Amino acid sequence: MSLSREDVLHLADLARLQLSEDEIASAQNDLGNILNFIDQLKEVDTDGVEPMTMPARAEGWREDxxxxxxxxxxxxxxxxxxxxxxxxxxxxxxxxxxxxxx
Amino acid sequence: MSKRLNELTISEARSLLDAGQASSVDLTNACLEEIRGKNGLLNALLETFEESALEEAKRSDERRAAGARLGVLDGIPMAMKDNIQIQGKHVSAGSKILEGYVGVADATVTKKLKANGAVLIGRANMDEFAMGSSNERSAYGPVKHPHDLERVSGGSSGGSTVAVAAHMSLASLGSDTGGSIRQPAAFCGIVGLKPTYGRVSRSGLLAMASSLDQIGPLTKNVEDAATVLEAIQGADPMDQTTSSAKPFIPSWKEKLTGVRIGLPREAWGEGMDQGVRDRVTEAVKVLESLGATVTEVDLPYVDEALAVYYVLMPCEVSANLSRFDGMRYGQRKEGLSLLETYLQSRAEGLGPEVRRRILLGTYALSRGYYEAYYVKAKKVQTLIRRAYEAALTNVDVLLTPTAPTTAFKLGEKTKDPLAMYLEDIFTVGVNVAGLPAISVPCGNSDGLPVGMHLTGRAFDEATLLAVARAYEMARE
Structure with a gap:
């Protein structure tokens, strides 16, 4: 999978990043490859599993x-x-x- | 004594200081001389605090003479990764956007080191905002491998690591979000410890991915790692994720009788250099000879842990780095409008890997993808944490190589981000699960160091370090 030029430009706009033409092209390809790799998570059965909150239990708030x-x-x-x-x-x-x- | 002062471990240096056979000024001068001789080639330190370090050393010697030693690190020269704030010193996180920025307050770990008497000798080069596995992503040039200048140091704490490996400091602090302490330690043949998430305060650390970042020591041996961890650990009101768990206290063992070590089947498959496999297999035999029981265990989700990491980390990066927009910190490039000022400041200030991760995180957090990526990854993270907990009920520590390869050539992996990310395959799981882990040198392959990676239970650094130390002693 590779991201469309419009996708990359939209993300750059959201992130306040200005990309050169070269960067747009390599972002389409690189982000596509990384997203393909990440897509293996779809195969993992997470029915009934809670999202993890914090590895350590937070000790509460300090006084403001x-x-x-x-x-x-x-x-x-x-x-x-x-x-x-x-x-x-x-x-x-x-x-x-x-x-x-x- | 055949070793030069800058080559000593912390404990060796402390013996000399206590016996009056060397001063902190001697130790500091020895390190400064080494820096002058080597740093031009290695690029490990971005700045040497020559004047203030000698001043601190002198005060340490005066305290010692007056019988008022502050702590076990009193007079010991240490380097700081350039993302840990020291009041009044530049801190750039290896980025152009923070060029010229001065730390306004000491990080909690900095305060603790100062209170212990440590001498801060310089700030260490790193991949920009700690994003990288080779230190080639620093805006201030790569750190070179101390044994082979054509190879990478590993990263992102490459400068902190090489400062120790090349004897420019006795120990360093680094930060570890996916392996950034342990992987360079393995590449350069020293010890790198990532403590349990919540063990050490990150207040004053320039955040990369806050749910994964942890500060830890880079040292010449396991005993020194324990010494530094004892000095920097503890709950901190300034970092609410720090835990009030029982403090770490070293408890060394000579024999490992009764200790159970697990080799995760899933981690010993394809994609590992033969030399790495051989050295780590030999290390396993040493541990067995010390009385440890070694068994194969299941640790599912090894590949998925890297995928989870490459969702959660960029999401947090995109949020954490949004503040670097030219308004409050560092460099501003004035444009015609506010928007253009943002765009130009970030375009000139942030490097390609940082921008790539910001885009990736922005994508994963954007409308329509948040559930599919971020929430899904947080659920798989729960499964990974459980998998580690299950594996660590039957064994006391898990053992793998630290990295699948030894130090690679400069430029070898910069073209392919995914290949670079795979360097972290054995180390990221520990950050995703929030556990402690250590890399210990276990010999060389073709002249390049190999690291053995041990993972322990949450807040049980004592067992983890005891196993590592017993191994280290047996090898000596």
């Missing part, structure tokens, strides 16, 4: 409390932002029209 950090750590977090305005993370506008767009 704000933990103060040193100024140096705060600055470290802020300095990791790709772009900042003062103490704020700067991002492209969500509702803005593309710059130089039609």
């Amino acid at each position: 409390v704000a933990v103060p950090v040193d100024e140096s750590v705060r600055e470290l977090i802020l300095s990791n932002f790709p772009k900042r305005k003062g103490d704020l993370l700067a991002t492209p506008g969500v509702f803005e029209k593309p710059k130089g767009g039609k």
